[in-house]
Amino acid sequence: MNGEAGSELSKTGQDSPKTPKSELNDSVAQFIQKLPTLVKPEDSQRFLRATPKGVFVEQTFLTTLLQKYIDWFHKEVSSEASLSPLKVSKRFFRIPNPPLYYLVESKPIILGHLLRREIKDPQRSGLPHYFGSPDDARTTFNPRDPIAEELGVEVIQGRDGREFSLAVRGRTVRFGERTLKEFSRIGRRLDRRDREATFRSAALRDALQALAEAIQSSHPASKDKPLLIPVNKNSAGNTFLLYGALTFVCSPNGFVTACYDLGGQALFRFVKGQLIDIHRHGGRGKGFELMGPRSRHIAIIRSKNTEFGVGAKAFEQFIRNALHRPIEGPKFRGWYSVADCLEEFSDLFKQSSLIDKHKISHQLPRINFRGARFWVSRRWLFITNNRQLITHCVDLYSNNRSPNRSRNRSRYTQRS
Numbered sequence: 001m002n003g004e005a006g007s008e009l010s011k012t013g014q015d016s017p018k019t020p021k022s023e024l025n026d027s028v029a030q031f032i033q034k035l036p037t038l039v040k041p042e043d044s045q046r047f048l049r050a051t052p053k054g055v056f057v058e059q060t061f062l063t064t065l066l067q068k069y070i071d072w073f074h075k076e077v078s079s080e081a082s083l084s085p086l087k088v089s090k091r092f093f094r095i096p097n098p099p100l101y102y103l104v105e106s107k108p109i110i111l112g113h114l115l116r117r118e119i120k121d122p123q124r125s126g127l128p129h130y131f132g133s134p135d136d137a138r139t140t141f142n143p144r145d146p147i148a149e150e151l152g153v154e155v156i157q158g159r160d161g162r163e164f165s166l167a168v169r170g171r172t173v174r175f176g177e178r179t180l181k182e183f184s185r186i187g188r189r190l191d192r193r194d195r196e197a198t199f200r201s202a203a204l205r206d207a208l209q210a211l212a213e214a215i216q217s218s219h220p221a222s223k224d225k226p227l228l229i230p231v232n233k234n235s236a237g238n239t240f241l242l243y244g245a246l247t248f249v250c251s252p253n254g255f256v257t258a259c260y261d262l263g264g265q266a267l268f269r270f271v272k273g274q275l276i277d278i279h280r281h282g283g284r285g286k287g288f289e290l291m292g293p294r295s296r297h298i299a300i301i302r303s304k305n306t307e308f309g310v311g312a313k314a315f316e317q318f319i320r321n322a323l324h325r326p327i328e329g330p331k332f333r334g335w336y337s338v339a340d341c342l343e344e345f346s347d348l349f350k351q352s353s354l355i356d357k358h359k360i361s362h363q364l365p366r367i368n369f370r371g372a373r374f375w376v377s378r379r380w381l382f383i384t385n386n387r388q389l390i391t392h393c394v395d396l397y398s399n400n401r402s403p404n405r406s407r408n409r410s411r412y413t414q415r416s
Contacts, residue, residue, distance in 0.1 A: 027073060027076075027077050028069075028091065028092065028115075028117065029117060030076075031069050031072055031073070032055055032115070032117055032119075034072065034076075035048070035055070035126070035127060036125070036126030036127055037126075038068050038072060039065075039068070043061070043064075044127055044128055045128050046058070046061075047060075047061035047064075047112075048061070048127050048128060049103060049105075049110075049127065049128050049129065049130040050119050050122035050123075050125040050126075050127040050128065050129045050130070051114075051119065051122055051129070051130045051131070051132070051133065051134060052118070052119060052120075052122060052131070052133070053114065053116060053118070053119075053133055053134075054114050054115045054116040054117045054118070054119065055114070055115040055117065055119070055127065056101065056103050056110075056112050056113070056114055056115075056130065056134050057112050057113050057114075057115060058110055058111070058112040059100065059111050059112045059113060061112075062089075062098075062112075062113055063085060066085040066088045066089060066092075067085065069083075069088050069092075070083045070084075070085070070088060092115050093113065093115070093116075098113040098114075099113070099114075099136060099137065099138050099202060099203065100112070100113065100137040100138075100203040100205070101113065101114050101134035101135060101136055101137055102134060102135040102137055102140065102142045102145070103130060103134045103135075104132075104135070104142065104144075105130060105132075107144070108144075108146075109142055109144050109145065111137070111145075112134075114134055137203035137204060137205055138202050138203055138204065139181075139204070140204065141155075141162070141177065141180065141204040141205060141208060143155040143162065145205050147205050147208065147209060148164075148208070151166070151208065151209060151212045152166055152167070152212075153165065153166045153208065153212055154166070158176065160176065161176055161177055161178070162176065162177045163175070163176050163177075164176075164177075164180065164208065166212055166215065166216070168215055168216050171254060172254055173215055173250070173254050173255075173256060174254060174255045174256065175211070175215075175255065175256035176255075177204075179211075179256050179257070179258065179259060180204055180207055180208060180211060181204065181207075182258065182259055183207055183210070183211045183214075183259050184202070184204055184206075184207035186246070186259065186260070186261050186266070187207060187210055188202060214243045214246060214248075215241065215243070215248065215256070217243055218241035218242055218243040218246075218248060219241065219242055219243075220239060220240070220241060220242075221239070221240040221241070221242050221247070221335075223334050223335065224333065224334055225333075225334065226322075226326040226327075226332055226333065226334065226335075226336065227240060227242075227247070227334070227335045227336070228262060228319070228322075228323065228336060228337070228338070228341075229247070229249070229335045229336070229337060230249065230258065230260070230274065230277075230337065231274050231277055231278060231337040231338055231339050232277060233249050233257075233258070236252075237251070237252030238250065238251060238252070239252075240335070241256075245261045245262060245263040245266075246259055246260070246261050247259065247260055247261070247262075262323060267316060267319065267320060267323075268312075268316055270338075271312075271315070271316055271319060271338055272312075274337070274338035274339075275290065275293075275298055275338065276293055278290055278338065278339050278342075279291075279292060279293065286343045286346070286347075287301065287343055287346035287347055287350065288300065288301050288310070288342055288343065288345075288346040290342075291309075296309070297309035297310055297311055297312070297389060298310050298311070298312050298315060299315075299342060299346075301346045301349055301350065301390075303349060303350040304350075306388055307388065308349065308384060308388050308389070308390055309387075309388060309389040309390065310342075310345065310346075310389075310390050311389050311390050311391045311392075313391065313392065314382070314383075314390045314391055314392050314393040315341075315342070315345060315393070317392060317393045317394070318341065318345050318380070318393040319338070319341050321393070321395035321398055322341065324395075324398065325395065325397065325398060327341075327344060328378070329344065331344065332344070345393070348377040348378065348380050348382075349375065349377065349382055349390065351377045351378075352375035352376055352377035352380070352382055353375065353376060353377070354373060354374065354375055355374050355375065355376045355381075356374075357369070357372075357374055360374060360376070360381060360396070363381070363394060363396060364394075369383065371385060371386035372384065372385055372386075372391075376396075379395055379396050379397045380393060380394070380395065380396065381393070381394040381395075381396050
């Protein structure tokens with residue numbers, strides 16, 4: 001056979017022959033065919049199911065199955081190849097941590113992994129068969145999953161889909177499956193330590209556990225302290241729960257309608273989404289005109305008898321610095337939105353005056369500003385290029401002197 005050995009194999013000696021990759025691929029299919037003879041009937045009945053899409057393996061039996069493959073491979077294919085359970089798992093599932101699936105054939109559901117290989121006739125495979133398709137736990141939460149009862153979460157069918165309810169400090173907090181999926185996506189974007197601890201399998205059941213713990217450990221946001229909120233969530237009765245870099249939006253009846261975080265690249269995504277919402281509802285505000293999503297800049301400010309474009313990076317820098325050090329003014333002493341920030345950005349730039357570069361050179365980043373002009377308004381330094389685009393916004397009072405922060409991946413905790 002042609003081809004080189006897969007990355008899962010390593011030779012035990014320099015003269016050991018390589019196992020072709022095609023042979024290794026074929027070996028998985030061969031192993032599935034031999035599986036009924038390698039596993040005890042009572043174990044097959046308890047842990048395995050043949051489905052049209054592949055072999056379903058109960059999660060606690062996976063380590064045993066990987067070892068059986070290694071033993072079989074050494075005996076039937078190549079005794080000189082070195083295999084580990086991790087390498088075999090990557091060969092079986094293409095990824096080191098295979099996703100979880102639900103198999104629903106009786107009252108107690110079965111959680112496990114799907115070894116994807118087409119089985120044309122599961123009934124004649126020699127394994128216990130299941131004609132349905134296992135449900136992907138990354139996109140589905142089964143209400144009979146025992147983790148809900150363990151967490152004290154009640155799962156009910158609401159008007160708009162599945163809902164979850166839990167008691168938090170004497171009151172009932174509810175959220176829908178949409179919020180659960182949104183939280184799962186956010187959680188997987190957080191720093192590596194949190195992701196490994198909470199979202200190992202990317203299953204919604206893991207996200208449910210983390211979300212329940214986050215809501216129970218959260219605390220209400222004070223109306224008297226600065227908090228950046230979605231532009232359409234500042235209606236009467238809405239409250240906000242804070243948990244680290246996460247913010248939960250709650251309706252007056254205690255239903256969590258959304259969650260978001262503002263750390264690292266998440267701030268860019270949040271601001272972009274908010275600007276789209278503002279543009280959808282008219283796109284004009286006090287002192288600025290918002291441009292469309294496909295425009296090179298996000299807004300136009302008319303000042304000093306000139307039209308200035310607002311660069312996305314400059315506006316993001318303005319908001320990021322404001323999260324660290326609140327903006328002065330009554331509008332920012334409590335909850336404020338991206339629209340409020342854009343109005344303040346516009347007002348500050350209109351009040352700015354030109355300043356000599358040499359007076360603020362020690363607070364400039366080490367990039368080429370040829371043809372740039374520098375404008376100061378209170379604690380803010382605006383930088384424009386020769387096309388009248390505001391490219392940077394620097395907080396002169398900040399200890400961090402580099403305005404080029406769009407790639408910063410650190411997490412910011414909002415003030416509560």
